[in-house]
Amino acid sequence: MPHCILETSDNLLDQPDWTEVLRKINRALVATGLFTQADIKSRAIQHGRFVIGDGSADQAFVTLNVQILGGRTDEVKAEISEALLQELARAFPRTFAQMKCSLTVQITDIHRPSYRRQISY
Numbered sequence: 001m002p003h004c005i006l007e008t009s010d011n012l013l014d015q016p017d018w019t020e021v022l023r024k025i026n027r028a029l030v031a032t033g034l035f036t037q038a039d040i041k042s043r044a045i046q047h048g049r050f051v052i053g054d055g056s057a058d059q060a061f062v063t064l065n066v067q068i069l070g071g072r073t074d075e076v077k078a079e080i081s082e083a084l085l086q087e088l089a090r091a092f093p094r095t096f097a098q099m100k101c102s103l104t105v106q107i108t109d110i111h112r113p114s115y116r117r118q119i120s121y
Contacts, residue, residue, distance in 0.1 A: 001110070002035060003067040004042035009050050009060045013094040018044050021091045025064065028083045034076070052102075060101040062092055070109035077107040 004025055022042040029035045052059040064084055084105045095101050 001039050001067075001069055002029065002041075004029070004040065005065045005067070006042065006044040006062070007065075008044070008046050008062045009052070010046040010048045011057065011060050011099075012062070012092060013060075013098055014092045016091050021087075024087050024091070025084060028087050029066075029080070032076075032080055032083065034072070034080075052100075056100070058099050060095050060099045061104075062088055062095070062101065063104040063106070064088060065106050065108055067108045067110050069115060070112050072109075081105040081107055 004022070006022065006025070022044060025042055026037060026040045029040055030037050050061070052061060066080065066084065085103060088103045088105065089096060092101070092103065096103060
């Protein structure tokens with residue numbers, strides 16, 4: 001835990017090294033002191049079929065959903081979101097500056113009583 005799902009429109013002006021973007025997200029989470037590197041699972045998905053607002057071609061999105069086990073305070077979640085939003089801004093500067101782009105981070109609680117995990121070693 002956590003699971004990080006980075007979703008973007010496929011019309012971004014920036015073409016970052018996606019693996020490095022995910023590594024930076026992971027490092028930002030580790031820097032909070034709340035998570036270990038080995039427990040973070042991150043992935044990126046680009047969407048080719050999307051409509052933002054009226055469908056104008058100059059609109060883009062970058063959204064990061066971070067799923068964590070429930071129990072952390074709103075203040076802690078806000079700190080995590082802010083750190084991750086800064087990483088997104090650094091990863092997509094051209095898109096944010098030259099397009100109508102929404103960068104978002106959302107922290108989602110996973111229902112602890114129903115969460116199950118099995119690990120092979």
